[in-house]
Amino acid sequence: MNYRTYARAVIAATDLAGKLAPPPAAIDLTPADDDDTAPPPTWPGRPNNLQIVHGKFAKVPPIAGMRDPQQRARIIHALANHELQAIELFAWGLLQFRDVPVPYRRGLLAILADEQRHCQLYLDRLAAHGHQFGDFAVTGHFWNKLDDYRSPLHFSCAMGLTFENANLDFAQEYANAATEVGDLETAAVLQRVHDEEIAHVHFAWVWLQKFAPDEPAWETYIAHLDHPLGPHRARGKTFDRDARRRAGLPADFIDRLAHVEAKRPSGQPR
Numbered sequence: 001m002n003y004r005t006y007a008r009a010v011i012a013a014t015d016l017a018g019k020l021a022p023p024p025a026a027i028d029l030t031p032a033d034d035d036d037t038a039p040p041p042t043w044p045g046r047p048n049n050l051q052i053v054h055g056k057f058a059k060v061p062p063i064a065g066m067r068d069p070q071q072r073a074r075i076i077h078a079l080a081n082h083e084l085q086a087i088e089l090f091a092w093g094l095l096q097f098r099d100v101p102v103p104y105r106r107g108l109l110a111i112l113a114d115e116q117r118h119c120q121l122y123l124d125r126l127a128a129h130g131h132q133f134g135d136f137a138v139t140g141h142f143w144n145k146l147d148d149y150r151s152p153l154h155f156s157c158a159m160g161l162t163f164e165n166a167n168l169d170f171a172q173e174y175a176n177a178a179t180e181v182g183d184l185e186t187a188a189v190l191q192r193v194h195d196e197e198i199a200h201v202h203f204a205w206v207w208l209q210k211f212a213p214d215e216p217a218w219e220t221y222i223a224h225l226d227h228p229l230g231p232h233r234a235r236g237k238t239f240d241r242d243a244r245r246r247a248g249l250p251a252d253f254i255d256r257l258a259h260v261e262a263k264r265p266s267g268q269p270r
């Protein structure tokens with residue numbers, strides 16, 4: 001199967017099985033043939049109970065809600081939704097960016113497969129809380145930024161160096177909160193997601209350097225984010241310096257991020 005056929009199927013799927021079907025081992029990553037010229041979908045297929053709604057209809061409890069298993073379920077549901085969108089957006093990136101080196105394409109596909117496993121891990125924890133995917137409303141934050149992903153470099157700056165970068169803090173904060181309330185299984189899942197996101201940030205960092213080898217990295221990063229995205233969205237209230245170091249970010253890049261004030265999508269400080 002060609003990677004484009006697979007990526008289209010993932011985005012179009014209207015059932016969870018289609019979203020979570022892993023890439024075939026023998027997938028063909030060679031550049032697209034010229035027949036497949038249709039642009040990628042700009043909106044995903046979804047089951048009825050996972051249709052994207054406006055954020056005001058899909059409120060997620062604050063982290064303090066981890067104490068209450070019912071609120072915790074809503075948080076886990078929102079985290080599963082982030083993974084679902086990541087799956088779809090990495091599929092979208094595979095379709096959108098035709099003229100990329102095969103190793104970049106291979107990396108996007110490997111991350112997609114990781115996000116599928118992350119999603120399933122959260123869904124297992126959701127089931128342990130008596131819920132299933134679709135029980136609560138979901139937002140489409142990553143899909144709403146489609147216009148920002150104008151090039152592979154823009155895509156990696158937004159997805160990898162901003163959203164996934166911030167998750168190095170969020171996932172750790174949630175893991176710590178789950179540990180504090182004694183939900184060690186949820187904590188273990190969050191810790192694993194946190195640890196695996198390090199490689200995703202690393203991937204984006206490596207390709208930022210390849211796509212813009214002669215430019216200063218921090219300036220390149222900033223220049224490839226559209227307002228209101230920015231480095232203030234690439235971190236949490238806490239700052240996991242060690243995770244960034246393990247992702248391969250250089251010390252000066254980490255320092256600059258450490259001095260940025262973390263902000264919510266609303267623009268309010270965290």
Ligand SMILES: [Fe+2]
Pocket residue numbers: 083086114115118193197
């Ligand atoms: Fe993930």
Ligand SMILES: [Fe+2]
Pocket residue numbers: 086111115164197200
């Ligand atoms: Fe990721």
